[in-house]
Amino acid sequence: MLQPLFLLTFFICTFIGFRFVLAYLRVKDEVNKRAIALTISFLAIQLACGWVSNLLNFVEPTTLIASVILFAFVLRKVLILKLWQVIAIPIVVSMISTLFMAITFMLAIRLFGPIGVN
Numbered sequence: 001m002l003q004p005l006f007l008l009t010f011f012i013c014t015f016i017g018f019r020f021v022l023a024y025l026r027v028k029d030e031v032n033k034r035a036i037a038l039t040i041s042f043l044a045i046q047l048a049c050g051w052v053s054n055l056l057n058f059v060e061p062t063t064l065i066a067s068v069i070l071f072a073f074v075l076r077k078v079l080i081l082k083l084w085q086v087i088a089i090p091i092v093v094s095m096i097s098t099l100f101m102a103i104t105f106m107l108a109i110r111l112f113g114p115i116g117v118n
Contacts, residue, residue, distance in 0.1 A: 015039045017096035045070045
């Protein structure tokens with residue numbers, strides 16, 4: 001039960017992160033459509049990089065570096081950005097989504113109590 005809820009929360013929080021980044025970059029047209037496309041591609045790249053690094057027994061920073069590099073190519077196709085923006089966006093979106101996810105989980109624990117794993 002917790003895994004689908006975690007994935008849904010991670011998707012929503014990443015979408016909110018991309019909405020903030022696109023608002024900061026002053027993107028006016030098709031913001032929701034771009035944010036969903038970026039969210040799906042970012043999560044797919046993170047999933048693939050995580051799977052490969054787990055398969056090859058690499059450490060966690062390897063996954064982050066590989067997903068930032070691969071996602072930079074996707075960002076170059078979708079948005080016209082400078083190099084520092086291409087590198088900073090995946091890191092900032094990850095931080096924003098983790099912040100929102102932490103707040104969501106804290107509120108869930110506060111409202112529903114701690115969850116035991118059986």
